[in-house]
Amino acid sequence: MNALMSPAALQDGIEELASGECLVDAFDLIGAAIELLTPPESISTVDCAEKYRKLPGPEDGAVIPYDRWRTPHNIGPMNALDDEACNLLVMPKPSRSGGTAVMENYVFKRIKFGPMTWVSWVLNSDEAVTAYCRNVVKPMFELNPDLQARVGTARGDDTDAFKKIRGYPVEWLSAKDSTFRNRQPGVMVLDESDANTKKYQSSPRTQIDGRQKLLGNRKKGAIISHPDLGWKAGVGAAYEDTSRGIFVLRCCHCLSHAAAYATKFWPGVPQFKLDWQKDPEASTDERLDMAEKTAAIYCPHCGAAISDDERRAMIDAAVTSGGNAIDGYMHRGQRLDPEAGVIGDPDPTPNRGFWVHGTMLKTETMGKLARDYQAALIHYERTRDPKLLKEFMSKQLGEIFEGAATLGNLSADKVMERAKPSDQNPGYDRGTVPAEVRFITAAVDTGARKFDVAFKGWDLEGRSWLIDRLTIRQRRHADGTMRDLHLSQNVDDWLVLIDEVVERRFPLEDDPDLVMPVACICVDSGDGNVTWKAREFARRALTAGHVWGKRWAKVKLIKGASGKRPAVPDAPRKVDKGEDGKPVEPVIVEYTLGADELKVTIYERLAIDDGSPGECSFYRGFEQRFADEFFGETKTDGKWVRSGPNETLDLYGYAEAARQILKPDRADIKWAQGKLPPWAKPVPLQPKGGDPVRGGNEAPAQAEPKKKRSTIDRFAALNQRN
Template identity: 30%
Template sequence: LIPPARQTVAEYAVLHRLLSNQGGGYVGRWHHEKAPYLVGPMETLNRLDYLTTVVVGPGQSGKTEIAQNWLQKSIETDPADMLWYMQTDPGLESYVKSRINPMITSHPGMGMRLGTRAIDDSLHFKRFEGMHVEFLSASANNVINKSAPRIVADEVDAYDPALGDIKTLLDVRRQTFGRQSMLLAMSHPDQARGIIPERDWAAGIMAMYADSDRRVWYWPCPHCGAWSSPVPTAARYMVLQYDDQQSLDEIERNARLICPVNGCVIEDRERRAMNVAAYRSPFGGWIGDGQELTQDGKVIGELVARKSAGFWIVGVMSPFILGGIGGLARAKVKAERELEVSGEDKALRQVTVKQFGFPYAPTRGVGSIDANVLAERGDTELKLGIVPDGVRFITMAVDTQLANWEWLARGWGVGSQSWVIDRGRIPGDPATSAEDWDRLLELYAKTFPLADGTGRRMPVRAMGFDSAGQPGVTQQAYAAWRRWKRNQHPRLIGKIAGRDAWTLIPTKGADALAAQRLVVTYPDTARKANKAASGGTVPVARFNPNLFKDDLAGQLQRADIGDWYVHFPHALRSPEQPHVWFEQLTSESQLKNGRWEKNAPGRRNEALDLMVMNHVIAQLHGLHGIDWTKPPSWAKPWDTNSSILKNGAPLPAANAAPGSTPAAPANGTQSKKSAVHRYR
């Protein structure tokens, strides 16, 4: 008569689950330390504040064990009828024979409760004391006329597309049980088309994950202690790095994880301790919507209250991957090379989805854009250095060269149309001269006259500068930012899309193809080897150059004026062909694996890099999220734009934009000394 103890599925598994892998593999009691990321999903299965648990993950990551542990606990201590769906009858029958039946045999608590009649124990139906379990293929006939408070939907992205929204169908099967019901949905993300939720997660397991509290796994770097995540949507994404030009054996041997905060190189053997450290942290390794994890492991904010708990497992988290992270890298490069030869992406899709656990984004075919065709769009009514009608705000990008800096200002307007405003070069020594770096403050202070002839001027909303290059450049770039920050030049606008939006920020392109689109990190540049980082002070906008070059290619291919169209002043053309600036803009092409490379060694690509970097800064400041029917004050039409300067001062505005730069004199004349002095 004594009721069973209140236990989560995770707690019960530690005490009662036995693993017996015939033919090899681990044999013995269940230990959370083997795959600690499974604990979070198991702890939500018997909570009444959730109706659904969603688990995204690659094959052989242990996610099906979540369902088996739930089954064992249900049979032995907490009986309730269960429906268990898989994609096909043959696959389901094989699974019951190879996994479920041996599990019942290995656990006396399950076997003694199994019915003794022939009809109580079949491949599709098993009756236990107080409950029964039906193992069904996901077909229209099996989904209707069924009812149970507990439902397992395994590999939902492999179900027949004709079923439609499987979650809606399964919710009907358990709706009479209300808060006492639970749906456990698991799959690798076959139906997603990329990692951008609003665009790519319209169906399958990623659509369910999008409706959940979207938890991702964070673990600490074993060298500097900074926390980051191997999940590509995380604020600080830890990438798998390898040289895809090496042989497959060398790639497998040399692949490493790279800490996104301080660039620490992490070996495959260190992953287990990272997983365990994450599990033993106060937050258990999982961080979801509404929460933010600082670099030193402090949780800020509260997890949003949703009816679905969502967990995203990726391949580099799993201890079960064949060959470790080197095996993952090898498989991906091999598939990319097959794509290069055959043009077929089936192998690459399988590796991405089923081994990495990432949604697969098919490589977009980007046609070759001719420099002369772009040059023909040069508009004689647009003048370099003058802000044309339509521009609402300006970004600026600075590219570091051997003996100078190249810069370009780009204006942005309704529908994300853009205009090249001006360009130039600043001579100097980026690798050694702090004084030369300080000359960039003049650029940051630059304002541009409006084309209406009123004398009003538009300042630069934000500026990004390249912090990579020859030895010494990164050190000088970070030191310059710290120096400028002491004099209050860079200003933090706040958080936009979860990223810190600074008005002046170093940038760095990521090498990995799978790198996150855009993230702001704070590398601890003063750290000592093997010392835990307490958090850096310099923000760095790290971006995926391949994705942003994809975007630019799409923008340049648009020949009719509209959203994302790029306007060019006629002065960007050379007196005769070849048009040098436009040749730089088209100096690279996209390979079949998605990487962009120069069309010929030694070709100049500054124009391309500067256009991309401007887009990075504009996105950092919320370009993609602007509602142009009611834009922020700094992106309004000129007469009401809070950042416009008149007679050396901003126009009156109650809601002047935070972080707007001080004004230049209306006539635009100033000495270097006066400009720098005014900012100090």
């Protein structure tokens, strides 16, 4: 009976209900559930950020909306993330370029509109996580209440570095073992990965692939960092296996197109260049002020200096002008025509790369950039310590510091320019000896299944002319069949060098009836797998009579060694024992070269372009791949580090060693009087008695001893033979 209400209580309840005080407004109910009743908004990452995201202003607690035109170079990367076919985004970038905001905006859109997934954001240290969460994550949720409303309310669902949103974790972590275990995030961001600990900095792509390999095409990964580690690791290495996007600008003066920064992967693509007036004799303050006041980017086509206002307008136009460029970027599969712009369609790839350069930042002035650049150069001039310059290149320019190549303002494109004929320099044909050449050296770099070979001609002041560059991979056997070389297994394979290198002769450009022999051949024996085969080859060549005079061997074995040592030692090391440790004849010698010193010398000479002593010249049609090999190794922090094929760089060092071994400057050689040593004397192409008959690739038999003759007779015979 207690459950029954009295008539009076019932009357009071009816009146209370009738008053509406206990009822919820129907419109409030609909408003609370409207998200469940409305399909998610179909919106791009860029539009979502610009329409909904609020950011802390620079002062006085201001709140500002996201503005795409503050960093228009980031529109392309954000649009790429919206493409379902894109699984990985790689962005080498300078500081304060807004690159991190690309992924922030993408995660913002996923949280707000879905589809939601597990998000792992990895920074380089616990301190970096704390600072990022305090300065970026916290304001993101505080200034955007609709995001905060999606965060779970259970204990642990809402901390500084962890949010549970619609049942999925969104976490900010430091790069360490536990981070890369037992996780399968649908979105994984490696932020400033080049600053990770050594264990994780070299292979960010591997870390992402390991965590996402079971997700198929639903995954998104991002590697965003300054290119601190160069081409060999980190974001620079990851960029290679992407679409390799570069930003293309159109000059406001001549209307021709060029890249903001072409990277080494786009040889031949012209690029705008930051430059300023320089006076090495001025004081430091004067040099810095001059850099700031005169800085501009210069068009590679018309040479016009482009002001900051013009540059900013060009950046906006690159994104909006349409054409085949995608949001201003050119990708693999496309090509650049200076007049027409980007031509063709990009190759399909799930890995999208976007290289951001300091000259692409609208928020930066070229005056400040040039002043900081000049300051870093002055610091290097005084201390020879490249650390500050390396930091500037990576963090402010967004370029990779390439040691001597950077300091000498060298690139593969500049080397290729040397090989192009012009009115002032018509060039010379491959395999011919220019008139300036006094003698020839050869260099052989040994691989497991190949020989890389270079022939260089020299004058008496260190100027050089590349006469030929080739790779030998096969030799003809007795049955006439060409078979691959196997240098660590078969010493007979080495004998291909006799005909192809040791006995090679080159016609003179101004008299093709005369040919010049190869004076000295340096063969690399440093690979432990082939050392003893190289030594046996040198013995066979010596025994077969490939000498100058009585016993001066044409073939010289060399090994490169790092560290401080002379380019070529005063005395070589004798090798008088075989692989079995027993004495063997003839005794040969090996030179241990100062490889570091030789490489520095080569870079210094490559930088010479005014005809001065040491200048390097190249035959017409010199191949791009060989030019690239000059820059497959860089000197960083005092050490040479290989980042790609470097055979041509090594060959130039070996050819220089051969030049020094010859000692062409010694007093007993009377160059001015025309009394040439036999290794520098051209000989008739058709010696008396017709062409010498040669067999296969086997070494010639040793000549039988002859009666003693006068010096004149011996030199005459040598000239006739060689």
